[in-house]
Amino acid sequence: MERLPLVTLAVGTALGLALGVTGTVAYDASRGDGDETPDSGAAAAPSSGAPTSQAPAERPTSVILLIGDGMDDSMITAARNYSVGAAGRLVLDGLPATGAMTTYGLVPGPGPDFTVDYVSDSAATASGFSTGVKTIDGRISQGPSAAAEAPGEDHETVLETYARSGRLTGNVTTADITDATPAAAAAHVNDRSCQDSTTMAACPAALKSAGGRGSIAEQLLDTGVDVLLGGGQERFDRPLEDGSASLLEHATTDRGYRSVRTADELADVDALDGGRLLGLFAPVHLTRKYAPLEARRGGATTDDGRCVEQDRGTQPTLAQMTTTAIDVLDNADGFFLQVEGASVDKAEHERDICGAIGELEDLDLAVQVALEHQSTHPGTLVIVTGDHAHSTQIVMDDRGGIDTATVTTADGDPMTVAYSTTYREAGDSKATHTGTQIRVAAIGPGSERVTGVIDQTELHAIMLGG
Numbered sequence: 145m146e147r148l149p150l151v152t153l154a155v156g157t158a159l160g161l162a163l164g165v166t167g168t169v170a171y172d173a174s175r176g177d178g179d180e181t182p183d184s185g186a187a188a189a190p191s192s193g194a195p196t197s198q199a200p201a202e203r204p205t206s207v208i209l210l211i212g213d214g215m216d217d218s219m220i221t222a223a224r225n226y227s228v229g230a231a232g233r234l235v236l237d238g239l240p241a242t243g244a245m246t247t248y249g250l251v252p253g254p255g256p257d258f259t260v261d262y263v264s265d266s267a268a269t270a271s272g273f274s275t276g277v278k279t280i281d282g283r284i285s286q287g288p289s290a291a292a293e294a295p296g297e298d299h300e301t302v303l304e305t306y307a308r309s310g311r312l313t314g315n316v317t318t319a320d321i322t323d324a325t326p327a328a329a330a331a332h333v334n335d336r337s338c339q340d341s342t343t344m345a346a347c348p349a350a351l352k353s354a355g356g357r358g359s360i361a362e363q364l365l366d367t368g369v370d371v372l373l374g375g376g377q378e379r380f381d382r383p384l385e386d387g388s389a390s391l392l393e394h395a396t397t398d399r400g401y402r403s404v405r406t407a408d409e410l411a412d413v414d415a416l417d418g419g420r421l422l423g424l425f426a427p428v429h430l431t432r433k434y435a436p437l438e439a440r441r442g443g444a445t446t447d448d449g450r451c452v453e454q455d456r457g458t459q460p461t462l463a464q465m466t467t468t469a470i471d472v473l474d475n476a477d478g479f480f481l482q483v484e485g486a487s488v489d490k491a492e493h494e495r496d497i498c499g500a501i502g503e504l505e506d507l508d509l510a511v512q513v514a515l516e517h518q519s520t521h522p523g524t525l526v527i528v529t530g531d532h533a534h535s536t537q538i539v540m541d542d543r544g545g546i547d548t549a550t551v552t553t554a555d556g557d558p559m560t561v562a563y564s565t566t567y568r569e570a571g572d573s574k575a576t577h578t579g580t581q582i583r584v585a586a587i588g589p590g591s592e593r594v595t596g597v598i599d600q601t602e603l604h605a606i607m608l609g610g
């Protein structure tokens with residue numbers, strides 16, 4: 145079918161440069177709410193070059209989308225070297241269909257053509273694969289607009305499409321459950337900071353009292369996501385906008401959620417008979433597997449070069465959360481489940497190589513859980529990818545006077561990493577995202593479309609089988 149290409153720049157960057165075409169991207173508003181019309185069977189072919197993309201796609205019964213936040217090829221390589229050695233393979237390395245995915249976003253503007261934002265944040269990128277529509281930084285499943293404070297158009301997410309058709313849904317993360325990536329699966333707001341009623345300064349139009357959908361936390365509960373697992377105990381102790389109850393009280397009394405707080409309580413859940421499931425296992429974000437090892441001038445390392453495991457108390461692992469989520473969501477009509485290893489990104493911002501490696505190891509175990517389910521449920525599409533690239537680089541050594549950290553890999557050899565995007569502000573050192581393409585891998589119906597180079601917005605149609 146003919147449709148305005150979502151990505152005008154992608155059809156010929158060299159040509160565009162030769163002609164002096166400005167780097168703008170047409171905003172395709174036709175990708176509207178609940179649009180399951182097949183479009184990327186044809187649209188994907190020119191960019192991916194995959195001959196199989198011409199064939200009608202088989203619609204997956206269920207989808208499990210696993211996101212390593214900030215998980216790019218460099219971070220995957222670093223974790224592989226550390227965990228299984230340079231010649232070893234992670235579980236996520238074994239998915240049969242593998243491609244590359246572009247992740248750029250848009251700069252606020254009057255539209256309909258928007259300047260390209262080559263380095264996106266997790267809000268824009270998660271909105272991209274959740275809705276099929278590119279947007280601006282900070283935006284949660286709304287289209288772009290002239291300014292961050294100006295709301296864009298709401299676009300239905302894959303999770304919401306599943307929920308609207310009466311199918312079960314789940315949203316699992318190691319972050320606060322209202323963090324950008326889980327938020328974009330089932331909420332719509334102009335700014336990612338509007339996570340509960342006490343943090344709505346950037347989103348006055350979203351207040352329920354102003355006729356809006358409310359904060360991200362309220363929206364997750366209103367959407368009725370069947371399984372919500374992650375961090376955020378402190379947030380859910382905060383009040384609803386009208387002050388009538390806390391978010392947790394509202395969830396359990398008005399929205400039919402069963403609340404669990406520990407790994408043991410989670411393990412006791414074997415069905416949704418008792419209502420929807422809300423598991424909040426940490427005050428904010430879940431504890432990472434390894435204690436921090438932050439890069440610094442002159443190099444940092446541990447006593448033996450290996451990362452040090454830290455006590456995670458009663459918190460479940462991402463694999464445990466994924467296991468329960470799949471167990472209770474599994475049904476003949478299918479389900480949608482998003483699983484995020486959030487702190488690959490958060491550790492990379494802190495230039496913490498051990499934190500990032502541990503979080504990726506944990507995600508890899510969750511991938512194993514998903515693949516075991518897929519092996520007996522071939523109608524399930526499993527996708528493993530990141531949302532944007534990040535800062536970790538594997539370098540030769542620390543001779544450049546840059547901040548580095550060195551760990552001993554599974555090969556028994558030293559691996560040094562650096563963070564070239566580090567900036568220093570108020571005595572703090574943070575590394576920022578980068579803009580390179582990232583890996584996407586899949587198995588199951590539609591996975592044949594996850595080859596060549598695709599854009600992350602194409603995942604929306606692939607997950608819906610459109």
Ligand SMILES: [Zn+2]
Nearest residue numbers: 266489490493
């Ligand atoms: Zn980030």
